[in-house]
Amino acid sequence: MRDMPLFMRKIIAALAVMLSFSFSAMSQTGAWTGRLKVSGVELELIFNIGEESATLDVPDQGAKEIPVEVSRDAVGGITLNVPAINASFKGLWAGKMIAGTFTQHGMSFPMTLTPGAPVIRRPQTPVGPFPYATEEVSFTNGDAVLKGTLTLPENCGRKTPVLIMVTGSGLQNRDEEVFGHKPFAVIADAFARAGIATLRYDDRGFGESTGDVVFCTTEDLKNDALSGIRLLRERFDNVGVLGHSEGGTIALMLAGEKQVDFAISLAGMIVSGAETLLAQNRQACQAVGLPESEVDAYCRLLSDT
Structure with missing residues (x-):
C-alpha cells in the first residue's frame, strides 16, 4: 500500500466511502418503526423508506402514506422530513437501529427506529369464500359520484330487506376502515349470512368516490345516502339505513323524513x-x-x- 501511487490511494479511499454510503443507504431501506412518547401518550410511527423517498404511517391516528423527503450523509446519518406535519427525524444508522431525534413544531423528542413493521391482526375481518354475492355499483348526487359494494345474500329478491350504510364524520372508505378495523365489512358479512342485503360506499371525495368535501354539509351527506336509497328502491321493497356516529344522525334524519322503512343508529348524536x-x-x-x-x-x- 505504501508503494502505491498517491492518486491510486485516493481513488481507493473514495471508492471505500462510496461503498460505505451505498451499503448504509441500502441497509436503511424498508419499514422502520419508532415509538414517540409525548405527555404520557405513546404513538407508533412507521417510516417506509426507499432509496430516495419514503412515506410515514401513524396507525394510532389512522394516517397512512404521508410523503417523506429523505437525505443521507456518508457516515450513516439520515434525515426524514415530513413537510405535511411540519416534522422531521434525524438519526444515525447503527446496524440494527437508527437512533435519533424527532422534531415537530420546534419540540424535540428522542426516538429510536428499529427494522420492520408490527403485524396488525384483525381476525374479525371477513375472509372468503363467502356464501353470498357482491356487486360493484355507483350512484350520483349532483356532481358527486359515489362508488360502493352491494352485498346480496343467497336467494336474494325484491322481498329481501336491504339497508344502506352511512359512515361517521371524516373521510372514510366503504368499510369505515380505521386502524385496520373494517366494521362495515364485518356488519355486511354478518347481515348477508342472516339474509339481509347491504350497500356500503366510499365517502364523497375519498376512495373511488368523487365530490366536494370542502364545502359539503351534513345535509349534502344525507342526500348522498338518499341517492343510494333511490338506487336500492329500484330492486328492493323494504329499504332501511344503518349509520354510525354522524351517519347515525343522518339515519335519524332520513327516518324523520320517511325516506326509509327502518333505521339503525349506532352512536348517532341526539344533542347538537x-x-x-x-x-x-x-x-x-x-x-x-x-x-x-x-x-x-x-x-x-x-x-x-
Whole structure:
C-alpha cells in the first residue's frame, strides 16, 4: 500500500466511502418503526423508506402514506422530513437501529427506529369464500359520484330487506376502515349470512368516490345516502339505513323524513354537534391525564368560540 501511487490511494479511499454510503443507504431501506412518547401518550410511527423517498404511517391516528423527503450523509446519518406535519427525524444508522431525534413544531423528542413493521391482526375481518354475492355499483348526487359494494345474500329478491350504510364524520372508505378495523365489512358479512342485503360506499371525495368535501354539509351527506336509497328502491321493497356516529344522525334524519322503512343508529348524536364535540374534547383531555382545572378551562374556551 505504501508503494502505491498517491492518486491510486485516493481513488481507493473514495471508492471505500462510496461503498460505505451505498451499503448504509441500502441497509436503511424498508419499514422502520419508532415509538414517540409525548405527555404520557405513546404513538407508533412507521417510516417506509426507499432509496430516495419514503412515506410515514401513524396507525394510532389512522394516517397512512404521508410523503417523506429523505437525505443521507456518508457516515450513516439520515434525515426524514415530513413537510405535511411540519416534522422531521434525524438519526444515525447503527446496524440494527437508527437512533435519533424527532422534531415537530420546534419540540424535540428522542426516538429510536428499529427494522420492520408490527403485524396488525384483525381476525374479525371477513375472509372468503363467502356464501353470498357482491356487486360493484355507483350512484350520483349532483356532481358527486359515489362508488360502493352491494352485498346480496343467497336467494336474494325484491322481498329481501336491504339497508344502506352511512359512515361517521371524516373521510372514510366503504368499510369505515380505521386502524385496520373494517366494521362495515364485518356488519355486511354478518347481515348477508342472516339474509339481509347491504350497500356500503366510499365517502364523497375519498376512495373511488368523487365530490366536494370542502364545502359539503351534513345535509349534502344525507342526500348522498338518499341517492343510494333511490338506487336500492329500484330492486328492493323494504329499504332501511344503518349509520354510525354522524351517519347515525343522518339515519335519524332520513327516518324523520320517511325516506326509509327502518333505521339503525349506532352512536348517532341526539344533542347538537357543538355539545357533542365539547364532550368528546373533554373526554380526550381527561384520557391523557390533564388536571381537571385545565380541562375545564380548555372546554370553556371552546364553548366561547
